[in-house]
Amino acid sequence: MTLASTQVNRTLRQSKQIAAGILQYAALGLLALVMLIPFVWMLSTSLKTTQYVLSATPQFIPDPLTIDSYKTLFDLMPMDRMMINSIVVAVVGTLGQILFSAMAAYAFARMTWRGQNAVFLLYLITMMIPSQVTLIPLFILMRQLGWVNSYQGLILPGLFSAFGTFLLRQSFLSLPRDLEEAAFMDGANHFTIFWRIILPLSKPALATLSVLSFMQYWNSYLWPLFVAREDLFMTLPVGLAKLQGGPRALTQWNVVMAGAVITVLPMLIVYLFAQKWFIRSVTLSGIKG
C-alpha cells in the first residue's frame, strides 16, 4: 500500500466517524426533544393569558408572559393546604417505611430465630398481590376506624410494604458477621448495633428505598382519591385531577398546567439531586411510580 492510499483511508475513516457522531447526536437530540417538549409546553401554557392559550399556532415563548393562571389556581384551590398535605404524607410515609422496613430487615438478616423462614415467606407472598385486591378491604377498614379524611388513613396503609424489608434485608445480609461480634464483646446491644453499625453501612440501600418510597407517596393518586374526600386532606395529584373540567366546565388549560407544574416540580427537584438512586432503584426492583 502506498503512503497516499493509507492517508486516503485514514481520512475516510475519520469522516465516517464524524458522520456517525453527528447521526448519534441527532438521534439523542430527537430523544431529548420528545421527552422534554411536553414539559416545556406545560410550563409555557401555564404562563399564558387565557385568550392566548387557545391559539391555532402554538407559541412556545408566551407573549404576554403572566403568572395570572397561578393566581387563579390559588384562588380556586386550597393550594397551600394541598402542598402541606403532600409533603407531610410523603415525608412521614418515607421515614416510617424506612424505619420499620430496616428494623424488620435487621431481624431477618442479622438474627437467627425459629420460624424465621416461614415469616419471611409471608412477606414474599404479599409482594405478589396487586394493590387492587387490598383496595376495597382497606377502604372498609378505614371507615370502621374512622380514618377516612385523616393523615393516618393517607399514610399508614402504604407504610408496610414487604418490598422495603426485602430490599434492605438483601443489603444487610451482605455485611460481614464479625462487625457486630466485636461490638457485642464491648457490651453493645442489638439496638446499638442496628443504629450505629448496620444503618450507617447501608446508606446506598436506604437512599434507594427512600427515593422510591418518596416517589410512590408523592405521585400516589388512587388511594388518596378515596381516602381523602374532604379538601382539607387532599394531596396535590388529587386536587390537580379535580381541576380539569368534565362536561360541566370548559377546561382552563393554563390553570390546569399551572397546577401540573406545581405538582411535578418538587419531584423533579428531588430527582435532580438524587438521580443515581432513582436509576439504582429501577435496576434493583423494577418498581415504578
Place this chain on the structure above:
Amino acid sequence: MAGNRGIHKWKWVIFFLSPSLIGLLVFMIGPILYSLRLTFFEWNLISDAHYIGLDNFRELYHDTDFHQAFKHTLTYIALYTPSVMVLALATALLLNRPLRGIAFFRAATFVPVVSSWVVVSLMWRWIFNPRFGLLNYGLVQIGITGPNWLFDPDSALYALIIAGVWKDIGFIAVMFLAGLQSISDTYYEAARIDGAKVWQQLRFITLPMLTPTTFFALIISLINSFQVFEQAWLMPEDFARSGTSVVVEQIVNNAFRYNRMGYAAAMSWVLFAVIFVVTLVQLVLQKRWVHYES
C-alpha cells in the same frame, strides 16, 4: 454474647419485627383474606352482607362491561408492550454510547418516569387536544389530519397507549442500559477481530446476552400494564370512555360508584389470577429463549 440467647433474644426479635409484622398483618394480609371472603358476598356497605356463593363470578362471566374492559386492557397490552420494549432497547443502545454530554440525555429520558400519572395524563390531554393541541398541529405541518384522539371512542385508546409508552420508555431503557453494561467487552473484541459488522454484533452478541434483562423487563411491564388505570381514568373525554374502559376502572367503579363491594373484590381476584397465570407461563417459557451465562 449479650442478647443472643433464650428469652433475651426473643425480646429483641419482637422489638425489631413487631412494628412491621403487625402493620403487614393489619394492612396487607388481613385485607387480602378479607377480600377473598368478600368475593362470596353481596354487600353495599349499608345493609347486611349476604352470602351468595359463586354468584359474583357467574355474573362476571356474563358481564359485557367487564368483557369490554378486559378487551381494552388486552389491546392496550398488545400494542403497548412491543412498542415500549423496542423503543426502550433502541434508546438504551443510544444512551450506552460513550459520548460527551450523554449524562444529560440519560437524565432527560428518565424525567417522565418520576412524574406522576396525574401530571402526565393532564399534560397529554392538552397535547392531544384535537383543535389546539401540539400533536395535531405538528401532524398538519407534515400533511396529516390527526384523529380526534380523546374525543373519539375509536382513537382514545391509542392516545392512552402513546402516553403510556412515552412515560415508560425511560424506565425500561434504564433496565436495558444496566443489562448492556454488564456484557463483557471481550465478546465484542472477538467479534471485531472476526470481522463482524455492527448489526451482526447486535444480532449475535447483544440481543442474546440481553435476554435475561428482556425477560425481567417483560415480566414487570406485563404485570404493570394489566393494572393500567390512571391514564384511562383521567385522559378520555366522558363520551369517549366506551372505547377506553379498563379492568381496574371497572373495579373502582363497582366499589366506589355502585357500592358493590363483593363484586368488585371478585373482579380484583380475577385480575390477580390472570396476572399470576401470565407470569407463570412466562417463567415456564423462558427456558426456550433466555440465555443465562453459567
